[in-house]
Amino acid sequence: xxxxxxxxxxxxxxxxxxxxxxxxxxxxxxxxxxxxxxxxxxxxxxxxxxxxxxxxxxxxxxxxxxxxxxxxxxxxxxxxxxxxxxxxxxxxxxxxxxxxxxxxxxxxxxxxxxxxxxxxxxxxxxxxxxxxxxxxxxxxxxxxxxxxxxxxxxxxxxxxxxxxxxxxxxxxxxxxxxxxxxxxxxxxxxxxxxxxxxxxxxxxxxxxxxxxxxxxxxxxxxxxxxxxxxxxxxxxxxxxxxxxxxxxxxxxxxxxxxxxxxxxxxxxxxxxxxxxxxxxxxxxxxxxxxxxxxxxxxxxxxxxxxxxxxxxxxxxxxxxxxxxxxxxxxxxxxxxxxxxxxxxxxxxxxxxxxxxxxxxxxxxxxxxxxxxxxxxxx
Amino acid sequence: xxxxxxxxxxxxxxxxxxxxxxxxxxxxxxxxxxxxxxxxxxxxxxxxxxxxxxxxxxxxxxxxxxxxxxxxxxxxxxxxxxxxxxxxxxxxxxxxxxxxxxxxxxxxxxxxxxxxxxxxxxxxxxxxxxxxxxxxxxxxxxxxxxxxxxxxxxxxxxxxxxxxxxxxxxxxxxxxxxxxxxxxxxxxxxxxxxxxxxxxxxxxxxxxxxxxxxxxxxxxxxxxxxxxxxxxxxxxxxxxxxxxxxxxxxxxxxxxxxxxxxxxxxxxxxxxxxxxxxxxxxxxxxxxxxxxxxxxxxxxxxxxxxxxxxxxxxxxxxxxxxxxxxxxxxxxxx
Numbered sequence: 001x002x003x004x005x006x007x008x009x010x011x012x013x014x015x016x017x018x019x020x021x022x023x024x025x026x027x028x029x030x031x032x033x034x035x036x037x038x039x040x041x042x043x044x045x046x047x048x049x050x051x052x053x054x055x056x057x058x059x060x061x062x063x064x065x066x067x068x069x070x071x072x073x074x075x076x077x078x079x080x081x082x083x084x085x086x087x088x089x090x091x092x093x094x095x096x097x098x099x100x101x102x103x104x105x106x107x108x109x110x111x112x113x114x115x116x117x118x119x120x121x122x123x124x125x126x127x128x129x130x131x132x133x134x135x136x137x138x139x140x141x142x143x144x145x146x147x148x149x150x151x152x153x154x155x156x157x158x159x160x161x162x163x164x165x166x167x168x169x170x171x172x173x174x175x176x177x178x179x180x181x182x183x184x185x186x187x188x189x190x191x192x193x194x195x196x197x198x199x200x201x202x203x204x205x206x207x208x209x210x211x212x213x214x215x216x217x218x219x220x221x222x223x224x225x226x227x228x229x230x231x232x233x234x235x236x237x238x239x240x241x242x243x244x245x246x247x248x249x250x251x252x253x254x255x256x257x258x259x260x261x262x263x264x265x266x267x268x269x270x271x272x273x274x275x276x277x278x279x280x281x282x283x284x285x286x287x288x289x290x291x292x293x294x295x296x297x298x299x300x301x302x303x304x305x306x307x308x309x310x311x312x313x314x315x316x317x318x319x320x321x322x323x324x325x326x327x328x329x330x331x332x333x334x335x336x337x338x339x340x341x342x343x344x345x346x347x348x349x350x351x352x353x354x355x356x357x358x359x360x361x362x363x364x365x366x367x368x369x370x371x372x373x374x375x376x377x378x
Numbered sequence: 379x380x381x382x383x384x385x386x387x388x389x390x391x392x393x394x395x396x397x398x399x400x401x402x403x404x405x406x407x408x409x410x411x412x413x414x415x416x417x418x419x420x421x422x423x424x425x426x427x428x429x430x431x432x433x434x435x436x437x438x439x440x441x442x443x444x445x446x447x448x449x450x451x452x453x454x455x456x457x458x459x460x461x462x463x464x465x466x467x468x469x470x471x472x473x474x475x476x477x478x479x480x481x482x483x484x485x486x487x488x489x490x491x492x493x494x495x496x497x498x499x500x501x502x503x504x505x506x507x508x509x510x511x512x513x514x515x516x517x518x519x520x521x522x523x524x525x526x527x528x529x530x531x532x533x534x535x536x537x538x539x540x541x542x543x544x545x546x547x548x549x550x551x552x553x554x555x556x557x558x559x560x561x562x563x564x565x566x567x568x569x570x571x572x573x574x575x576x577x578x579x580x581x582x583x584x585x586x587x588x589x590x591x592x593x594x595x596x597x598x599x600x601x602x603x604x605x606x607x608x609x610x611x612x613x614x615x616x617x618x619x620x621x622x623x624x625x626x627x628x629x630x631x632x633x634x635x636x637x638x639x640x641x642x643x644x645x646x647x648x649x650x651x652x653x654x655x656x657x658x659x660x661x662x663x664x665x666x667x668x669x670x671x672x673x674x675x676x677x678x679x680x681x682x683x684x685x686x687x688x689x690x691x692x693x694x695x696x697x698x699x700x701x702x703x704x705x706x707x708x709x710x711x712x
Contacts, residue, residue, distance in 0.1 A: 133482055139483075139487060155446070156447040156450065160450040162447065162448065163451025163453050186443060186470075190443065196434075352480070352519050353520070354544050
């Protein structure tokens with residue numbers, strides 16, 4: 001059976017036509033995989049050279065940070081680390097599209113975005129190194145704790161964006177999620193709430209092809225994930241997530257659009273996770289090396305470098321200086337992670353409630369007595 | 379003094395909180411023009427505007443997640459879950475985020491949200507409308523759990539919950555919404571203080587929410603049989619008022635915990651354990667529980683069998699006249 005639905009019949013006369021919310025046929029792209037300009041017509045202004053040079057710097061630092069974090073898992077310094085390799089353009093463009101007062105809602109994979117916001121890498125890795133708290137001050141950095149449950153943070157982003165808007169500020173929120181998270185109920189509730197309340201939120205879906213091992217085809221039957229905005233009345237865009245120029249152009253425009261009071265948008269970035277889900281995962285069980293090879297050929301950092309060199313914005317000397325800067329940042333991170341930070345056991349009881357309950361006071365006293373007895377024995 | 383219902387007392391608490399602090403916002407399903415299915419938010423949109431009391435899309439997880447974000451922007455959301463069992467889609471937001479955000483951020487962020495939930499049975503409701511879900515919330519570190527039993531407390535505790543810097547699960551006993559009292563409403567005690575509703579010397583009945591009236595009726599009936607029972611209304615399950623409960627049990631030497639919820643692994647079990655740990659040498663009998671059965675909440679035709687009744691409480695009072703050798707009701711059968 002084949003159902004032909006005549007959509008003109010179901011569009012009430014006063015409703016906005018759904019076609020307005022359909023994503024464009026193709027993803028925004030400026031650079032081909034070799035880093036040359038594509039012939040396709042760009043839909044947004046190309047970011048300035050200065051911003052692209054800054055983006056490049058952030059990407060070099062971000063990739064080195066990511067490599068270092070991956071290495072730290074092998075040394076047992078991190079309990080787990082989900083790599084961002086291949087997704088740097090998405091995360092950095094997102095971070096760069098925000099003003100300092102805007103809110104960012106990262107997932108566990110968006111450490112590179114946090115680094116690009118200027119947060120100390122040692123603090124970013126606190127939770128993944130086995131600490132119980134998020135490591136950085138979310139209020140000071142306007143960056144929520146990295147979220148482990150999928151899609152739940154999209155609602156927080158929606159609420160804070162609406163709240164800030166209610167206070168008459170032009171603050172926006174940017175919320176990250178992956179392709180897998182678009183299957184969660186909270187993804188849909190967040191899009192719907194944001195649309196209904198015209199909350200200034202940019203939803204960035206980094207479609208990296210897999211939710212751990214489950215491929216996109218088993219995740220969604222929609223033509224694209226950007227299409228998921230249509231049913232909620234949200235405009236959307238698709239972008240080549242491995243094209244740094246396109247990513248920055250689209251994220252800048254998305255931030256401008258929501259800040260101007262047009263309500264939320266959803267951006268789908270087509271990208272790929274080069275490494276496994278985390279260091280604990282074996283990606284060879286569910287994907288071919290040929291596929292990884294193919295995506296390595298579209299490496300976002302290499303593409304931007306070729307483009308910048310072609311325009312005379314990067315040369316061997318500046319590239320070497322940047323590499324040295326990244327190496328020194330990595331050394332600093334290693335040194336920071338090698339310092340055994342002393343955890344105050346009483347912190348366990350300190351941050352459950354604003355004021356401790358009598359029961360927690362009792363339990364803290366018990367823990368203190370146990371610790372005192374331990375230190376006497378030693 | 380005016381005669382008002384518990385629903386009106388709650389409505390007044392919301393009004394007074396909205397008037398006292400412009401950061402207070404009320405939202406949920408049908409809370410606006412309709413005024414809530416139990417009319418607790420009646421007239422708030424009309425009197426405070428659609429910015430202060432508003433309807434949301436029908437999505438409980440969405441309501442709680444949105445409230446977290448609004449709290450991050452400095453608002454004090456008071457949200458309504460329309461019925462107890464309708465709150466379950468929001469469970470992840472409540473347990474993973476509302477309860478933990480202070481901890482996850484080392485105190486940098488807090489979400490002083492009040493989640494109002496009409497709870498428990500006795501109203502002849504259809505399925506999914508009568509759950510006693512306090513155990514789930516009380517078992518979650520980071521949440522305060524409150525259940526008023528009187529018209530006066532409904533006002534006082536809701537104001538205290540809204541003023542509290544931590545998230546509060548505020549459980550409103552549905553069957554008491556339209557109970558009436560002549561009271562002056564006033565801001566009073568903070569959360570975490572139990573009330574002695576009836577003084578007595580022979581045994582302590584511990585209850586909260588809808589079971590307090592059952593306890594009081596039972597105490598009256600027991601008095602006719604010569605037993606002088608003390609009745610304690612917890613008011614707040616978390617924080618728990620050990621002091622008041624233990625002082626009473628040390629005085630009476632006997633204790634029965636009454637809860638409407640299913641008994642296994644419930645709040646009553648926690649209270650019984652605490653009493654035994656702290657008052658063992660004062661006890662003349664085991665601590666007993668009177669609770670609902672361990673069944674999904676039954677159909678209206680049968681709910682009277684499930685709900686703790688005065689008779690069931692009185693039977694337990696009889697069992698408190700403990701005689702170890704004669705009583706085999708606690709024997710474990712193979």
